[in-house]
Amino acid sequence: xxxxxxxxxxxxxxxxxxxxxxxxxxxxxxxxxxxxxxxxxxxxxxxxxxxxxxxxxxxxxxxxxxxxxxxxxxxxxxxxxxxxxxxxxxxxxxxxxxxxxxxxxxx
Amino acid sequence: xxxxxxxxxxxxxxxxxxxxxxxxxxxxxxxxxxxxxxxxxxxxxxxxxxxxxxxxxxxxxxxxxxxxxxxxxxxxxxxxxxxxxxxxxxxxxxxxxxxxxxxxxxxxxxxxxxxxxxxxxxxxxxxxxxxxxxxxxxxxxxxxxxxxxxxxxxxxxxxxxxxxxxxxxxxxxxxxxxxxxxxxxxxxxxxxxxxxxxxxxxxxxxxxxxxxxxxxxxxxxxxxxxxxx
Numbered sequence: 001x002x003x004x005x006x007x008x009x010x011x012x013x014x015x016x017x018x019x020x021x022x023x024x025x026x027x028x029x030x031x032x033x034x035x036x037x038x039x040x041x042x043x044x045x046x047x048x049x050x051x052x053x054x055x056x057x058x059x060x061x062x063x064x065x066x067x068x069x070x071x072x073x074x075x076x077x078x079x080x081x082x083x084x085x086x087x088x089x090x091x092x093x094x095x096x097x098x099x100x101x102x103x104x105x106x107x
Numbered sequence: 108x109x110x111x112x113x114x115x116x117x118x119x120x121x122x123x124x125x126x127x128x129x130x131x132x133x134x135x136x137x138x139x140x141x142x143x144x145x146x147x148x149x150x151x152x153x154x155x156x157x158x159x160x161x162x163x164x165x166x167x168x169x170x171x172x173x174x175x176x177x178x179x180x181x182x183x184x185x186x187x188x189x190x191x192x193x194x195x196x197x198x199x200x201x202x203x204x205x206x207x208x209x210x211x212x213x214x215x216x217x218x219x220x221x222x223x224x225x226x227x228x229x230x231x232x233x234x235x236x237x238x239x240x241x242x243x244x245x246x247x248x249x250x251x252x253x254x255x256x257x258x259x260x261x262x263x264x265x266x267x268x269x270x271x272x273x274x275x276x277x278x279x280x281x282x283x284x285x286x287x288x289x290x291x292x293x294x295x296x297x298x299x300x301x302x303x304x305x306x307x308x309x310x311x312x313x314x315x316x317x318x319x320x321x322x323x324x325x326x327x328x329x330x331x332x333x334x335x336x
Binding site for chain 1: 131132135136138139140142143146164165166167168170171174175
């Protein structure tokens with residue numbers, strides 16, 4: 001499982017962008033969705049997740065805003081930007097190509 | 108248990124840079140951990156197990172520290188920095204151009220034999236008008252930086268930061284309006300003076316401009332007071 005974690009870690013940003021394609025979300029919700037989609041086999045460490053958020057924000061792929069919660073502490077929401085959508089398409093394509101190459105080489 | 112989780116985050120963030128971003132991040136991660144803990148307990152895990160799981164899934168926060176350093180002048184995103192540099196350069200260029208126009212008008216009048224004073228005044232007015240775009244550009248460039256305050260304290264700072272940010276914006280707008288008022292005053296002054304030659308009277312326009320500026324400032328302050336109430 002540790003090898004898989006390392007491999008997947010490099011794709012954290014694409015995974016987050018994929019999650020934000022449909023709707024805005026916040027940290028914990030995103031992690032929960034990922035766990036659900038992978039049937040609890042994959043969970044991102046908080047540090048990894050938030051590190052990816054910062055990088056995505058720096059690159060202009062996502063933007064953040066504070067939610068106006070009526071109860072509890074206010075939350076930081078993330079939304080994907082146009083640049084982010086383009087970057088995501090790029091990621092997906094590169095991943096497809098990489099997948100094909102590796103599948104060919106690892107018979 | 109919330110408190111225990113909070114304490115844990117305080118500990119692991121002890122060595123973090125003391126910036127607003129770091130504080131926000133710590134809060135966000137803490138809240139996320141608390142949400143997770145509550146979910147697990149609701150799912151039937153014991154408090155201790157849930158707590159341990161939450162703590163274990165944090166990972167290494169030190170890798171986040173470089174990313175929450177305070178953004179200073181040199182850390183402006185590359186794109187914005189180039190834009191600001193270009194704006195400033197163009198603004199200076201335009202100012203020089205305005206000066207050149209003024210001088211050229213003087214030489215032109217001699218060359219064509221027109222009355223030197225009239226042509227030069229037209230040249231002066233034209234130069235002033237050319238000065239409007241660069242002034243606007245400079246004000247815009249100066250306002251491009253985020254309104255972060257240097258002193259980082261506690262949660263209250265958030266409100267103060269917003270107020271500062273807003274007043275910075277308002278100050279910039281006020282400054283632009285002020286330079287516009289004075290530029291227009293100059294133009295009016297010269298136009299009227301040239302046509303009526305009553306130079307000994309028209310200087311009163313500047314007093315009027317000062318009044319107008321004060322009025323605008325007053326309106327601004329009243330409006331912002333209303334907003335804050």
